[in-house]
Amino acid sequence: MTIGDGTHAVRAGLPEPETYRPTLPGPVFAAHYHLHGDADLATGPYTYGRDANPTWSLLERAISELESPEAPAETVVFASGMGAISAVLLSQLRQGDTVVLPSDGYNLLVPLRERLEGYGIEVRTAPTAGDAQLTVLDGARLLWIESPSNPGLDVCDIRRLAEAAHAQGALVAVDNTLATPLGQRPLDLGADFAVASGTKALTGHGDVLLGYATTRIPALAASVRAWRKTVGAIPGPMEAWLAHRSLATLQLRVDRQASNALALAEALSERPEISGLRHPGLPGDPAHPVAAAQMRGGRFGCVVSFTLPDRAYAQRFLDALRLVDDATSFGGVRSTAERRARWGGDAVPEGFIRFSVGAEDPEDLIADVHRALDAAREA
Template sequence: MAELGDGTKCVHGGHGDPRPGDPLAPGPVFAAPYHLGDPQGDFYGRAGNPSWRALEAAIGELDGGECVLLPSGMAAISAVLRAVLHHGDRLLVPSDGYYATRQFVREELAELSLDVREIPTTGPWPEDVFDGVRLVLLETPSNPGLDVCDIAELARRAHRAGALLAVDNTTATPIGQRPLELGADIALASDTKALTGHSDVLLGHVSTADGELAQRLRRARTLSGAIPGPFETWLAHRSLGTLDLRLARQATNAAALVDALRGHPAVTGLRWPGLPDDPAHRLASAQMRRWGGVFRFELADADAVAEFVRRSALVVAATSFGGLHSTVDRRAQWGDPVAPGFVRFSAGCEDPADLVADVLAALP
């Protein structure tokens, strides 16, 4: 059979062959202990669950690797860092990426005495930057700046130096970008965002083509007890079926909003990788498979952002992104090194004309 399209994979992934009399989408499995008998079967809920495996199969097919489900995006990041790094290892992380990643490295991994280097997503990446490095963690497009780096080139350079390369793929999603196909060793994401997309689930995952690493991550999940709930997993699998449709509408809305905001006197610093004159557009076009719904801009200050949210009928303030509802987050309030009026806008699935009219009416 020919390679299936994204929409088909999203709808059918992980569900197995249909059987007469069975539901099209079986419900979650809540079992804690199982009847013992099959030595290869489930025996205790912390070690395995059919609902996990179904979603892992679906996401793994989209990512092009073996997927391990975790209870949040930060659980996915921490699981990778703890599985790969040892005492005294050298680690490269993005200085402009998700702030909690850097906080976790500084505080929770302090006992490892890591040699941590922070580099902006766009570099510069000097020739010796990978010398002695154990793990390179990229985030592209970066959150919240939406800068992009060359995954394939950095993977080649990291591998020549003996380093592993991991990519936080949260902003792009598995159907927007496939880091493993571009040479990355690990792709991870907060599935709380666009992948599940209904603002009702906390979840994360790690995908890798390294079967031994995947097994280590599963063992760590079992021993630590950092496991996803079966109902949350089932909700995520149900939501995955519409990812292709949701991402398409969100990208349409982002394009319409960006076009409407270009040249607006109250708006500066407008960035979206899908914008032809965006600094990241050329590279993003080469490695991303489609655009998403997240863009950024700046208003005069924090008060201007608050007034914008107050005046809008459709846009709300929220720190997550990728959901059905359009949201904004003033990132400076969380300690990100950005201007006080910096806004990360997550376009939802509203009618494009309604959303553009609302945003323009809410701006000062």
């Protein structure tokens, strides 16, 4: 039976109904499990708390169903998005290998790049826009894509890049954090891994740290799972259960936030003090043609970025907001915004704002932003 995205999200990963049992079983807190002799070690799914947990298993099945509803896939969940990113890169790369990273990706890719280079791995970088990573693919072992990119919101043609990488034997991993599985399915576009921070829109309430990597290739899943076991980057059962519970509202949140983000971007386009406005859903955005072709259901993400005249102007704007929290991260049901340059890891102007649009009534949110911009200008 063919079902829609909302139904998928509501039903993903649930066990078969059992009389007198909850629809979604509660978290299993266990460091070890009963084992009866050596045979249980080889046949049982749960032997030790660092290896597996029934609560993780349900969440992993749910994410696999969302990232790859048409083909079998395996998901490995982690304690954070960076745990998942590091596991994919460090489990697949060896001394002498070459990896291609986006030069405009998540800012923790910078220290991770330094770590990789310290291990004798060559790191090449190129921007996301214009499929520029194609120019540095020669001889690479792995291509890492971030589309839409964070925080600049550029988009690349994932299928084109994946085909080029595979033609020369390279693996392809796509950071799908901003899009979510409902907005984009990298595995359908040819990627070997879909990787994401579940901290953001996947869970959507700003109260869970989580990451995951999904692949359709069992050997790749096994290598990432072995890495998780070795370094111990495991999620807590409570976090895994909260994440699974949150999936039921994923479509509701993603759709509301995407429509709110587009409405805010359209409103901001009329403000003269704003420059560099970006949102992939805007028809005039440079990323829109490719985003419209590969992102699903008009879901272009919850993030809008723009630049105000200077650092002080940007801070006055943030201070004047009443319905928006000055906080990092994105994807939550409550809108947040920040002056991204304060972290020092992104090549953005001092007045650059990354705005994560929540699920508030759009009229209220837009009115608050207009009022804050007026206050910042008049100060």
